[in-house]
Amino acid sequence: MARKKPIQFVHNGSDKAVFVDEGENLLDVLRRGVGDLTPKYGCGQGTCGACTVIIDGAPRLACLTLAETIEGQSVETVAGLAGGQLSPVQEAFMAHFAAQCGYCTSGMLMSATALLRDNPRPTRDEVVEAISGNLCRCTGYEAIIAAVMTASGQQAA
């Protein structure tokens, strides 16, 4: 039986203590260990961005993060965005119909959230850059960009 290691971290503001396998990635720990299914498994290669989470303020790929390295850190996922009501970014995604199949949406939301915390009034180019690590196979990028601009209180066009 593979050796398990105990880790503690903050998941969407709540303390979590879980056992992880050696070499296990954070995405598996969140989905199987914590039961948070909002980060998605896409490629497992760091290409698609579907598993994007925010770790200590920075956007990261959960599939490329060795779970035991997040000891003591803060991990945020889409499950923590809505506190009673949807966050402004989620509202804007709804208003702009920025989800088609929806598989990329949670990663897009986390990349957009990380951007707007860092840079509350980004230019359109900065929004494009911020979501450049997230693939949308439905190619619905324009609606997503418009939603992020609206969430920042700016004209979408």
Next chain:
Amino acid sequence: MPVSVQTFGTIAEANRALSAGRGAHYMGGGTTLMRAINEANPDVETLIRVTDPQLSQVRLEGSAVRIGAHVTMREIARSRELAFLAPVARVIGGPQVRSAATAAGNLFAEQPYGDFAGALLACGAQVELGDGRRTSVEDVLRSPPRSIVEAILVTPPADGLAFKKITRVKPKGVSLMSISAVVPRRGGRVDNPRIVFNGMADKPARSNGAERALAGHPLSAETIARAAAAAADGFTPRDDSHASGWYRREVAGVHLSRLLSELI
């Protein structure tokens, strides 16, 4: 087969563990090794980690900037001391990769992911190894050391670093190639230029042809044309899903010419 992870407080301890096994790999940001683990690559049996916070520091050391091995591309892109390398760090992967990928990790990245290493080579950067030795980026690229890298020392080039990454997909795409150029001028003539291509060989490499064409001449349209014509000399770039080797050889001079023309 399960992967074993060994975590150490110091590089010295980690160096001993690294030399003990063939399947042991040092993990910095994990952007390459975690891919291998997710693919169940049997070559990765053991991950070696070091938690020393000094590895994440950027500090001045004389005229050089000392970049700890674990400093990320995101941190480099935001560092005042490393402003000359920010345009390079900003185009490594997407934002999520930049939050994890490290300066030292890029020295060992598979082609064509060595854009940052190419820029360090153009700047003539040095590498501090965990066993106390100091060597050049050139040597590390030519022959990967058995020791863990502790830091990179780089002096901002007095005449600046010119950089261009060529991709099919924008703003984030894999390099067809990138070019890093340091072109000092003394008395109106180019003196000791360093022109580095990433994506044209199995490691980032200097273009001897372009450097010879530039050295000792004024940086004019004619000189740039001669450098462009010689840019791909000695390179046999590989075919991959992004471009053929033939295509890379054909366009290397064109992109070098565009980059150097901005310096006139």
